[in-house]
Amino acid sequence: MRLTVLAGGVGGSTFIRGLLKARPDAEITVVGNTADDITLFGLRVCPDLDTVMYTLGGGISKERGWGREDETWVIKEELAEYGVEPTWFGLGDRDVATHLVRTQMLDAGYGLTAVTEALCQRWKLPVRLLPMSDDRVETHVVVDDPEQPGKRKAIHFQEYWVRWHAEVTAHQIVAVGQDKAKPAPGVLEAIAEADVVLIPPSNPVVSVGTILGVPGIRDAVRETKAPVIGLSPIIGTGPVRGMADKVLAAVGVASTASAVARFYGSRTTGGVLDGWLIDTSDSIQADSIAGAGIHVQAVPLWMTDETTTAAMADAALNLAEAVRR
Amino acid sequence: MRLTVLAGGVGGSTFIRGLLKARPDAEITVVGNTADDITLFGLRVCPDLDTVMYTLGGGISKERGWGREDETWVIKEELAEYGVEPTWFGLGDRDVATHLVRTQMLDAGYGLTAVTEALCQRWKLPVRLLPMSDDRVETHVVVDDPEQPGKRKAIHFQEYWVRWHAEVTAHQIVAVGQDKAKPAPGVLEAIAEADVVLIPPSNPVVSVGTILGVPGIRDAVRETKAPVIGLSPIIGTGPVRGMADKVLAAVGVASTASAVARFYGSRTTGGVLDGWLIDTSDSIQADSIAGAGIHVQAVPLWMTDETTTAAMADAALNLAEAVRR
Missing domain, CATH: 3.40.50.10680 (CofD-like domains)
Incomplete structure (x- = not known):
C-alpha cells in the first residue's frame, strides 16, 4: 500500500x-x-524536514518535540559571546552538524531532495522524505511591528513563530518565491x-x-x-x-x-x-x-x-x- | 613603542x-x-589567526596549545555519524562558532581584516591582529602519495600536518594564490x-x-x-x-x-x-x-x-x- x-x-x-x-x-x-526554512549564521535550516527526520529516525528530543535528544548548546553560547544576531533561534550543536552537512551539499550544487536523501541515510528512515520543492520558498508574515508601534513590517515566519510566539498580530502571510x-x-x-x-x-x-x-x-x-x-x-x-x-x-x-x-x-x-x-x-x-x-x-x-x-x-x-x- | x-x-x-x-x-x-587557512565543511578556518586570538584573548586550550579551553566535540561526532569527510581535522564546537561568524561575514563581503577585527573585539586583544592578506593563499605540499606508493600528489598543508603528521616525505611547498x-x-x-x-x-x-x-x-x-x-x-x-x-x-x-x-x-x-x-x-x-x-x-x-x-x-x-x- x-x-x-x-x-x-x-x-x-x-x-x-x-x-x-x-x-x-x-x-x-x-x-x-520547506516554507519555514531559514538561513541562520550562513546555515540552511529546514525545521520541518528535520523534525520528520529526527522523529522517525529516533533522534528527536522527546521533551521539546523538535531538535535533538541529548542536545548541547555551546555554539549558541559562543555566538552570543560574539554578539551575533539573532539570539532568539536556538541552534543546538548536534543540530548544527545537520545544517553544516546540508549547507555544504547545497553549496556544492545538490538539490534539497538529494541532500535530504543523503541526510536521511544516516537515520535509516522507514519512509521516503521529499521536500515539497528544491526551490527556495520562505513564508513571511506581515505583522504589527513590535518595535515601532503603529507600523507594520514583514518578518520571516520563524521570527514570528519563535521570537514573537505568534503574539504579534499577523495581517498577511506570504510564501515568498512560491509562485x-x-x-x-x-x-x-x-x-x-x-x-x-x-x-x-x-x-x-x-x-x-x-x-x-x-x-x-x-x-x-x-x-x-x-x-x-x-x-x-x-x-x-x-x-x-x-x-x-x-x-x-x-x-x-x-x-x-x-x-x-x-x-x-x-x-x-x-x-x-x-x-x-x-x-x-x-x-x-x-x-x-x-x-x-x-x-x-x-x-x-x-x-x-x-x-x-x-x-x-x-x-x-x-x-x-x-x-x- | x-x-x-x-x-x-x-x-x-x-x-x-x-x-x-x-x-x-x-x-x-x-x-x-593565513596560508594554512582551510575551508572545512563550508567553514573558513584560520588556524594561525585563531591561535593568536585565543592565546592572547585567554581562550586557548592550555593543554593542546590550539583550539579552545573547555572545548566539546559534539559536531565532530555528528559529522562522523553522517559519514562526512574529512575526519582527521578536529573542529571543536566552540571553535566552530568562530568559524561560523567568520564565514558568514566573509560571505557577506567583508574582508578577512575586518572579520578578524570583529572577532577580536570579543576577546579584547591587547594587540592589533592583522591577517597577512585579505586574499586567499593556501599552502599545498607535494608529497609521496600515502595511498598510492610511487606516486606524488599535492595536498593541503593541513592534511600534510594534521592528517599525516608531516611523516610523508614533502618534496615541494607551494603557497597557492600567493603571487x-x-x-x-x-x-x-x-x-x-x-x-x-x-x-x-x-x-x-x-x-x-x-x-x-x-x-x-x-x-x-x-x-x-x-x-x-x-x-x-x-x-x-x-x-x-x-x-x-x-x-x-x-x-x-x-x-x-x-x-x-x-x-x-x-x-x-x-x-x-x-x-x-x-x-x-x-x-x-x-x-x-x-x-x-x-x-x-x-x-x-x-x-x-x-x-x-x-x-x-x-x-x-x-x-x-x-x-x-
Missing part, C-alpha cells in the same frame, strides 16, 4: 509515527513543508500514484497550505485517483498543538474543525479533501462539513500516545476505503 | 605573550599567517612605521615564509627603518615545537639556527634580518651567522614559561637597540 502524506513538522511526524504503527508494511512517502517554485522530483508522482493521500493534523496555512501552494501540487491532489483524507488540527476552538489559530485568523479562517475543512475544500468543488476526521467532541460540526461535500467522521483526535495516534491513522485509512470512488 | 611581529600560530603567540609581559605598554601589531595576493590593509604601514620588527620562533617556511612571500611584504621588511630581529625556532637540530625540520628539509634548508638565519638572510645582502637570537647551546654557530652579516646573540630560547619568554623578548629588543642604524 502506497501512502503519501503532506506533512508539517511536529504534528505531521507524530501522526506518521502512528501511521507506521497502524500500517508497518506501507510504502510511505512524506512530502515535507516560481516547482514541485521537487518525485512529489507529483507520489501524489498521483498513491493509494491514499493523507493530510495530518499539521498547520493548514503555513505547513500544508504552503505545500499545496507550490504550483502543480494542489492540482495533483485534486486529480489523483487516491482518496484524500485529512485530520483536523483543531479540536474545540484551539489547535492540537502550536499556534495554528493565529495564522488561521490571518487568512480569515475561524479556528474550528469545520472552518478548516471548508478552507481545504471538497474535491467535488475544486478543493482537496474527500474525507475529514474531526474529534468526537466536535461531532456537532459534522453536518456542516458534510454539507460542504466532505465525508466526515468523528473519532478521538488527541495524539496522546502512539496507540491512540495509530487508531487515528487507522480511522483515516478506513474512511479512505469508504469514500474510494 | 610600536612593535610589529610576523607570527605563525603556537610559537608566535607564545612569544607575543612574553613580549607583552616584557613591554606591557608597547603598541603591538601582529601580522598573522596574486596583496598585503592586507595596514600591513605595510605597520612594518614601515614600527620601531622594531620581530620574527618570533615560528615556522620559517610555512608561517613566516608565507607572510614574507606576499608580494610587497618582504620588500617592506627590507626597507623599514626599524631593526628586524628574529629568534631561532631551531635549538640543536630540532624545532622548539612542531615539525619545522620537515618543511625546512623540503626547501633544502638544514635544521640548525645558523641555516635558518641564512635562509632568512641579512638585510645587508637582500635578506630580512638585522639580528638573530640563538639558544645558548648553539653558541658555536654564532660565528657562522655573523659571517653572513647578521648580528647574533646567544640566550636561552626555550619558552618554558612567561618569564623565560619575556626574557627572550627583552633580549630581542635589546639586540634591536644595539643594531639600530
Whole structure:
C-alpha cells in the first residue's frame, strides 16, 4: 500500500509515527513543508524536514518535540559571546552538524531532495522524505511591528513563530518565491500514484497550505485517483498543538474543525479533501462539513500516545476505503 | 613603542605573550599567517589567526596549545555519524562558532581584516591582529602519495600536518594564490612605521615564509627603518615545537639556527634580518651567522614559561637597540 502524506513538522511526524504503527508494511512517502526554512549564521535550516527526520529516525528530543535528544548548546553560547544576531533561534550543536552537512551539499550544487536523501541515510528512515520543492520558498508574515508601534513590517515566519510566539498580530502571510517554485522530483508522482493521500493534523496555512501552494501540487491532489483524507488540527476552538489559530485568523479562517475543512475544500468543488476526521467532541460540526461535500467522521483526535495516534491513522485509512470512488 | 611581529600560530603567540609581559605598554601589531587557512565543511578556518586570538584573548586550550579551553566535540561526532569527510581535522564546537561568524561575514563581503577585527573585539586583544592578506593563499605540499606508493600528489598543508603528521616525505611547498595576493590593509604601514620588527620562533617556511612571500611584504621588511630581529625556532637540530625540520628539509634548508638565519638572510645582502637570537647551546654557530652579516646573540630560547619568554623578548629588543642604524 502506497501512502503519501503532506506533512508539517511536529504534528505531521507524530501522526506518521502512528501511521507506521497502524500500517508497518506501507510504502510511505512524506512530502515535507520547506516554507519555514531559514538561513541562520550562513546555515540552511529546514525545521520541518528535520523534525520528520529526527522523529522517525529516533533522534528527536522527546521533551521539546523538535531538535535533538541529548542536545548541547555551546555554539549558541559562543555566538552570543560574539554578539551575533539573532539570539532568539536556538541552534543546538548536534543540530548544527545537520545544517553544516546540508549547507555544504547545497553549496556544492545538490538539490534539497538529494541532500535530504543523503541526510536521511544516516537515520535509516522507514519512509521516503521529499521536500515539497528544491526551490527556495520562505513564508513571511506581515505583522504589527513590535518595535515601532503603529507600523507594520514583514518578518520571516520563524521570527514570528519563535521570537514573537505568534503574539504579534499577523495581517498577511506570504510564501515568498512560491509562485516560481516547482514541485521537487518525485512529489507529483507520489501524489498521483498513491493509494491514499493523507493530510495530518499539521498547520493548514503555513505547513500544508504552503505545500499545496507550490504550483502543480494542489492540482495533483485534486486529480489523483487516491482518496484524500485529512485530520483536523483543531479540536474545540484551539489547535492540537502550536499556534495554528493565529495564522488561521490571518487568512480569515475561524479556528474550528469545520472552518478548516471548508478552507481545504471538497474535491467535488475544486478543493482537496474527500474525507475529514474531526474529534468526537466536535461531532456537532459534522453536518456542516458534510454539507460542504466532505465525508466526515468523528473519532478521538488527541495524539496522546502512539496507540491512540495509530487508531487515528487507522480511522483515516478506513474512511479512505469508504469514500474510494 | 610600536612593535610589529610576523607570527605563525603556537610559537608566535607564545612569544607575543612574553613580549607583552616584557613591554606591557608597547603598541603591538601582529601580522598573522593565513596560508594554512582551510575551508572545512563550508567553514573558513584560520588556524594561525585563531591561535593568536585565543592565546592572547585567554581562550586557548592550555593543554593542546590550539583550539579552545573547555572545548566539546559534539559536531565532530555528528559529522562522523553522517559519514562526512574529512575526519582527521578536529573542529571543536566552540571553535566552530568562530568559524561560523567568520564565514558568514566573509560571505557577506567583508574582508578577512575586518572579520578578524570583529572577532577580536570579543576577546579584547591587547594587540592589533592583522591577517597577512585579505586574499586567499593556501599552502599545498607535494608529497609521496600515502595511498598510492610511487606516486606524488599535492595536498593541503593541513592534511600534510594534521592528517599525516608531516611523516610523508614533502618534496615541494607551494603557497597557492600567493603571487596574486596583496598585503592586507595596514600591513605595510605597520612594518614601515614600527620601531622594531620581530620574527618570533615560528615556522620559517610555512608561517613566516608565507607572510614574507606576499608580494610587497618582504620588500617592506627590507626597507623599514626599524631593526628586524628574529629568534631561532631551531635549538640543536630540532624545532622548539612542531615539525619545522620537515618543511625546512623540503626547501633544502638544514635544521640548525645558523641555516635558518641564512635562509632568512641579512638585510645587508637582500635578506630580512638585522639580528638573530640563538639558544645558548648553539653558541658555536654564532660565528657562522655573523659571517653572513647578521648580528647574533646567544640566550636561552626555550619558552618554558612567561618569564623565560619575556626574557627572550627583552633580549630581542635589546639586540634591536644595539643594531639600530
